[in-house]
Amino acid sequence: MELLRLSKAAKRLGIHPVTLRVWADSGKIPVTWVGRERRFSSVDVEAMKSSADSARARLEALYVRVSSSAGQDTSLDAQEAELRATSSGEVVKVFRDRASGLRENRPGLGRLLAAVAEGQVTVVRVTHEDRLARFGVGWLTQLFNTHGVTLEVLYPKKLGGREELLEDFISLVTTFAGRLYGIRGAEARKRLIAESGQCPRDGGR
Numbered sequence: 436m437e438l439l440r441l442s443k444a445a446k447r448l449g450i451h452p453v454t455l456r457v458w459a460d461s462g463k464i465p466v467t468w469v470g471r472e473r474r475f476s477s478v479d480v481e482a483m484k485s486s487a488d489s490a491r492a493r494l495e496a497l498y499v500r501v502s503s504s505a506g507q508d509t510s511l512d513a514q515e516a517e518l519r520a521t522s523s524g525e526v527v528k529v530f531r532d533r534a535s536g537l538r539e540n541r542p543g544l545g546r547l548l549a550a551v552a553e554g555q556v557t558v559v560r561v562t563h564e565d566r567l568a569r570f571g572v573g574w575l576t577q578l579f580n581t582h583g584v585t586l587e588v589l590y591p592k593k594l595g596g597r598e599e600l601l602e603d604f605i606s607l608v609t610t611f612a613g614r615l616y617g618i619r620g621a622e623a624r625k626r627l628i629a630e631s632g633q634c635p636r637d638g639g640r
Contacts, residue, residue, distance in 0.1 A: 438467060438474035447480050449523075449558075450585040453576040493524025496556040498547055500532040500566045507533070514562045521589060527556050536569035544568075551584050560587045 445452040459466040459473060464483055467474045499514035501507035515529055528550060532543035544567075550556050559579055564572045567586075576586045 437477040438469065439477055439480060441473050441475070444475040444480050447477075448484050449587060451576050451588060453573050454580050454585050457577055457580050492557070494527045494555065494557045495522055495524045496527055496547055496550055496559045497522075497529045498532075498543065498559060498561050498567060499529065500534070500536065500541070500543070502535050503533060514566065517562055517589060518560050522560075524558065536565055536567075548578075551579055551582050554582065556584060558585050558587055560589065562589045564588050564591065 439447070441452050441455060445455040448455065455464070455475075456473070458464045459475075465476065465479050467476065497515060497518045499511050499518070501510045511531055511533075519526060530543040530547040530550075532541040534541045547559065551559065559567075561567050568575060572586075579586050
């Protein structure tokens with residue numbers, strides 16, 4: 436019997452390390468603590484893998500994303516091709532987005548979450564974590580887990596390009612600046628007119 440580190444055990448099970456951590460916390464799989472590190476028995480890991488494989492079919496949802504709406508179709512196609520080439524189950528649906536990873540209201544992501552909630556898929560696969568989201572991947576993973584769906588990342592912990600990181604930074608600053616100052620079109624125009632003294636007072640008298 437071998438005691439496996441979290442990342443190695445997750446790889447054998449074909450799941451994201453965050454998912455395995457959630458399973459361990461909920462008692463779904465036994466865990467042994469070595470100092471401050473979690474370790475997993477290779478026997479328990481193989482038993483869970485066999486049980487999961489025999490319990491249900493592997494229904495894959497592929498999610499691909501680029502940051503811009505123009506000129507990056509080849510990148511979307513490349514991501515999809517890599518995921519299909521490494522698929523080990525049935526690809527049920529491919530979800531695409533052309534939007535910043537900071538955006539929460541992405542159409543493709545919304546359809547993916549609906550498919551997860553409706554039990555249409557058992558695995559969500561992406562090339563990199565930041566394709567799914569720039570922040571909050573752990574929360575999405577836990578959401579998937581509550582529906583019995585696992586997240587698989589083809590290339591873990593690899594960051595996106597400098598240009599997209601810069602675009603996301605600008606989007607983040609813009610979003611928080613808007614919230615901080617609370618500027619709304621109509622209200623801002625009304626305030627500016629009032630400050631300029633151009634608005635009528637007391638019914639125009």
